[in-house]
Amino acid sequence: MLNARVREEHNLGNETDVSLANSNLMDTRLPDDVRCQMAWMFQDVAIKHLEDRVGRAIKLCATSEEIFDSLVIAGGVAANMEVRTRLKNLAEGFGWRVVVPDVRLCTDNGVMAAWAGVKRLEAGSSDDFSQSEIHARFPFAAIEDIVD
Numbered sequence: 001m002l003n004a005r006v007r008e009e010h011n012l013g014n015e016t017d018v019s020l021a022n023s024n025l026m027d028t029r030l031p032d033d034v035r036c037q038m039a040w041m042f043q044d045v046a047i048k049h050l051e052d053r054v055g056r057a058i059k060l061c062a063t064s065e066e067i068f069d070s071l072v073i074a075g076g077v078a079a080n081m082e083v084r085t086r087l088k089n090l091a092e093g094f095g096w097r098v099v100v101p102d103v104r105l106c107t108d109n110g111v112m113a114a115w116a117g118v119k120r121l122e123a124g125s126s127d128d129f130s131q132s133e134i135h136a137r138f139p140f141a142a143i144e145d146i147v148d
Contacts, residue, residue, distance in 0.1 A: 047083055051090050058094050070097045079106035 030038075054071065061068040071091040077083055078100055088098045100106075120126070 043080075043082060047086050050077075050083065051086055054087055055090055055094075058091065058096065062094075069095070070099060073098065073100045074106065075109035075112050076107060079103050 058068075058071070071087065073084060073087050084100055088100070091098045
């Protein structure tokens with residue numbers, strides 16, 4: 001956490017005060033060490049959230065009749081070395097194997113989802129949507145109404 005001296009020196013308020021207007025972050029440039037500390041704190045909290053969710057999922061899998069023993073960390077978030085390390089440690093603590101692609105392959109999840117679709121089609125698997133009702137969450141007609 002940012003210590004009281006740093007918070008007072010840069011008029012940051014307390015940890016619960018995130019308003020830019022109240023913290024004067026809009027008109028002052030914070031020193032690099034303070035910005036780095038703030039970035040690290042944000043990353044730490046975000047990864048703690050991931051650890052919590054993945055830990056819950058692993059525990060839930062343990063109650064399933066299916067046998068799960070592997071965690072795949074993929075997509076853009078898998079390029080973050082701290083995410084890799086902490087999720088790997090978490091999963092291995094449950095006795096799970098961890099699979100992570102090379103960093104150069106850790107791109108947007110849209111690409112990963114499309115690649116999974118390509119592989120599924122190559123395997124001859126597809127869904128029959130002819131019997132399904134599909135509704136767009138935001139139809140194009142609505143976009144045109146907004147633009148016009």
